[in-house]
Amino acid sequence: MTTIGVLALQGDFIEHEAALRRLGVDAREVRTPEELRGLDGLIIPGGESTTFCRLMADFALYEPLRALLAAGVPAWGTCAGMIVLACQAPGLDFPTLEALDIEVLRNAYGRQVQSFEADLDVPALGEQPFHAVFIRAPVVAGAGPGVEVLAGVRDERSGRETPVAVRQGCVLATSFHPELTDDTRFHQYFLEIVRGAGRASSPK
Numbered sequence: 001m002t003t004i005g006v007l008a009l010q011g012d013f014i015e016h017e018a019a020l021r022r023l024g025v026d027a028r029e030v031r032t033p034e035e036l037r038g039l040d041g042l043i044i045p046g047g048e049s050t051t052f053c054r055l056m057a058d059f060a061l062y063e064p065l066r067a068l069l070a071a072g073v074p075a076w077g078t079c080a081g082m083i084v085l086a087c088q089a090p091g092l093d094f095p096t097l098e099a100l101d102i103e104v105l106r107n108a109y110g111r112q113v114q115s116f117e118a119d120l121d122v123p124a125l126g127e128q129p130f131h132a133v134f135i136r137a138p139v140v141a142g143a144g145p146g147v148e149v150l151a152g153v154r155d156e157r158s159g160r161e162t163p164v165a166v167r168q169g170c171v172l173a174t175s176f177h178p179e180l181t182d183d184t185r186f187h188q189y190f191l192e193i194v195r196g197a198g199r200a201s202s203p204k
């Protein structure tokens with residue numbers, strides 16, 4: 001059975017677990033390095049990135065998490081989780097896990113739109129738009145050449161698209177919260193990444 005770990009230091013990990021269980025997947029709360037063992041994938045939920053990082057340091061999770069990501073175990077970060085996975089998060093007082101070649105700016109949507117909802121066009125999920133909930137979301141200010149943009153929102157002023165769902169290999173990040181809606185297509189998409197990675201690493 002597929003086992004997905006959900007970092008359970010703070011934030012909305014319970015909502016991710018519920019979505020995974022609805023899809024018939026084993027969800028394990030992770031708070032210690034031991035609980036990272038044998039995972040097929042890891043989700044870093046929404047919450048507060050500074051708090052996550054402080055607790056990751058307190059619980060000695062930085063190095064085991066880095067090792068897990070370096071070993072190619074798929075990971076998905078939502079909102080604060082995206083910040084923790086990013087290579088660059090200026091202004092964050094802690095190091096990130098540097099697993100995804102993006103630069104994120106915390107709480108950088110304009111004051112009036114700090115929290116908003118939008119129907120996103122996400123071709124990777126099919127034709128039906130995905131209703132996305134943004135809560136003090138990070139802005140993806142830059143992405144390296146290996147990063148695929150799965151969805152964006154249009155900035156009214158500049159007319160430019162800001163990426164809000166990105167993927168680099170088996171690392172996925174969304175600046176919004178699919179775990180807060182009933183639409184499980186992003187969780188399903190992540191499970192496809194996990195199953196693909198499992199096939200790639202299983203012995204012939």
Ligand code: GLN
Pocket residue numbers: 045046047048049050078079080081083106107135136137138
């Ligand atoms: N603003 C939060 C941060 O900087 C993220 C908010 C969220 O996860 N909803 O960590």
